[in-house]
Amino acid sequence: MKAIKYTGIVIFLIGLSIFTGSIFTGSFSLTSDELDRFIKEKNYKSEIIKDALNKAIVTAEDLTIFEFSSRVRNAYKASNDHYDALIIKYDSEKNWDKKGQQYQYKIYGKPHTISFELAKIAGKGSIKENAGLVWWLTFGLGIIGALLFILPNYKLLGNAGIKNNGIYLESSTNRGFFAWLVLIYLVSFYLVLYFMPDYIVNWTFIFDPISQYLNGGPASQWFVYGFLYCTLMLVMATRMYIKYRHNKYQILRTTSVLFFQIVFAFLIPEIMTSLNMPGYDFKNAFPLDYDFFFEWNLESLKESGAIGLFILVWGIVLTLVIVPVMVYFFGKRWYCSWVCGCGGLAETLGDPYRQHSNKSMNAWKLERWIIHFVLLFSLAMTAVTLYCYFTGTQSFLGINSQWIKDTYSFLIGAWFAGVIGTGFYPIFGNRVWCRFGCPLAAYLGLVQRFKSRFRITTNGGQCISCGNCSTYCEQGIDVRAYAQKGENIVRSSCVGCGICSAVCPRGVLKLENGPENGRINPTDVLLGNDIDLMKFVNDK
């Protein structure tokens, strides 16, 4: 069994190495025809970009993606610098007409993104030619290796039951060397994914055939990410199924997040795209779906006829009606740990790290400041965006619409949700984003705290303060602080994962939806003591 496990990890690492190494392969160059077509499509007015790109990347040399990217970005920079210099020149000459004319020649957009688009055309090499084989060597080996590593747990963990044995004795799950290694890999992955997509253009070649099949177009970095996301969840879900095979709540919950990720977040949008509809994730509620009210999305929905209108109405109803009503009946868990994609990854890939959330009082204070700030930020951004959309202005109350959208997308959308949210799993736990950053979680949390039937019931006086519940709470709730006082746990951040209840050795905790009356039950003296004393103290 152990041998199978070790073989598995070796195979997995080979797959991962090939996947990572594939970035460095292939060669990139354009023919002048291809470049002409690209420039025509883009409708550039700049008179020098064509020449600059021509010199840079229409070449017989074998450029790596890094050389290619750097040349492309330099070409764009040269073009923009040229016109910037003219702007300054005309500005100093006070030649306003000439100055004003220069702006049309400038090329906007992120350099790495433009480079990605060109690389997509320019790429050649074994990956592009053997996409299927490379898929097997990367994803195939990765999946097989990971499963070989995970499946023996069925025997190795022993009989069904809570087997957190050794979690704090192993480097990978106790913030040791391997944990940091994983952190570095994940953070690098997200940095490249969000900010340097051209560097991973080779990965998209692996997926071009699959993407063609699903949506009729070539794969973008987001297609790769979506596929990878589903794969990771699927593989790590088998780990959950084995670990919690005695716990039906965990089995159903894991199945639910898997279903919503694969069908709602991945397949349906892809299929919609292939049918010329806007690809929409029907479960992704605003304000987690922060660009729902961005102009480009509203325009795209408007142009999509009936389905566009339906999505618009659905999106609004989802946030304003469905989400709060469901939270009232079931708590925010129905979304955060049964439906949500971020939650889904946290509950599968992130489960081995759930114990790292900080339980201190200070962390709780910080959490409340940050998450509610993000909620306000997202609402302010949306207000500005909508105001500008309907009035046709550039800014509202002095806030530039483009600026606030860019700032939010960069700080919250990319850095917080991605780089920190997932990248920091191995050290800060699997719910950093959900706990500190997600504006939707903040909104659901307010409903859960003040108007909901959900609570974690504490079973009278049975708590022995052992600390398993608090330790394994991914949201950093000090569950024990309530349980040992005989109080129910009613906290805005609780995502209802049910692990506190699962790891409790004395059967003290139960997630349930019951009457609001008595949901919050402060007690001074616990059940089990003299009834008169309880009455005396608790009534006081």
Add this chain to the structure above:
Amino acid sequence: MEHIVIIGNGISGVTAARHIRKNSDKEITIVSSETDEFFSRTALMYVYMGHLKFEHTQPYESWFWKKNRINLKKGYVSKVHSNSNEIEFTDGEKLSYDTLIIATGSKPNKFGWPGQDLNGVMGMYHKQDLEALEKYAPDNKTCKRAVVVGGGLIGIELVEMLHSRNIPVTFLVREQSFWNGVLPKAESEMINKEIIKNHIDLRLGVNLKEIKSDALGNVQSIVIAETGEEIECNVVGLTAGVSPNVDFLKDSELEIGRGVKVNRFLETNQPNIYAIGDCAEQHEAIGSRRSIEAVWYTGRMMGETVAQTICGNKIEYKPGHWFNSAKFIDIEYQTYGWVWAQTKENEARFYWEHKDGTKCIHLNYDKSTREFIGINNFGIRMRHDFFDRVLTEKRSVDYVLEHLADANFDPEFYKLYESEIVAKFNQENNTNIQLKKKSWARIFSRA
């Protein structure tokens, strides 16, 4: 200001301190030699198993003590001078008190076995035992086999701990079946099976004769009294029960039996000195309880009670209905009310066991009045609140069975066995009890 000194920072002492602080402004000092701060003793096992780090067993952050003005003092108390209202530490330092609470807990029993002080012999009680275990049994290369002596709750926990690191374990149990002084035969046998299912070498009905040493004073083997069999091992866990940790009071004015003798107000024979928790011994046992109760919950309740008395609301220690819980490897156990190992004259029993052998319930009720007396539930969680109310209201066993759905505390979506249980009861007793649907109104009504 009145100075309350509490010896012992376990659940009893800390609960007392917390409640005294809630109700008063008195100066509070907690003294302990074991650790700087309170930790959950019952959670030590999880530290060795790698489920937790030691810091996770500490329910309060360090700021808590300062914020609540509870002084923590590390030191070993060697004497109590009740005449001068002082305690004395081993280094000779003295601390005066106005009110003293003795909450020193228990210590593991040792019965004078030859070799009981060798290297590698340990109890499983103190934080220091955990450190010793980490030293002598870090893995199955250093410790090729361990022997655990004593078939109680701590014994099976130690077995589970060692098993979690794949160390082969031999488990010597004096009784003919595990913990059968407390558990009825059926439950006890279920746990025997659970132990064996985990590949533990379970030896029932045997006693330890001696522990043999190698040349360096380390454990080399043990000998079983009944068979003379010698078992090679590197670690011996002695978990044959605990007794009150009161040796340091032997020369004091305090009346000592097995523990510190207290009345129902938890007062000792000396003015302004109280004793609570494992180390306190009631002059007369309360109800069906033992006069010394080494249980987490009773320690806590005594802490709650004594705090009231000290803060001017003099109250008798009156524990409510008995309850307890434990976990036997993978099988959770809860009990509410009394289910004795042996059925008493007036009692009738009903036992249901799931066919997989890891879940059961055992009901105890009065033969003639049908009043519910108690329940043991294994592998199924039950609501404390429900049974507490049933016992207070003196409900019948029929009522309990009818409302079994209200009592269930298993996580959502778990398979429910109530109808199977009720059907079996009806069949055996020729009754016609109808299971009622779960009702939130009943569950949460504050009776």
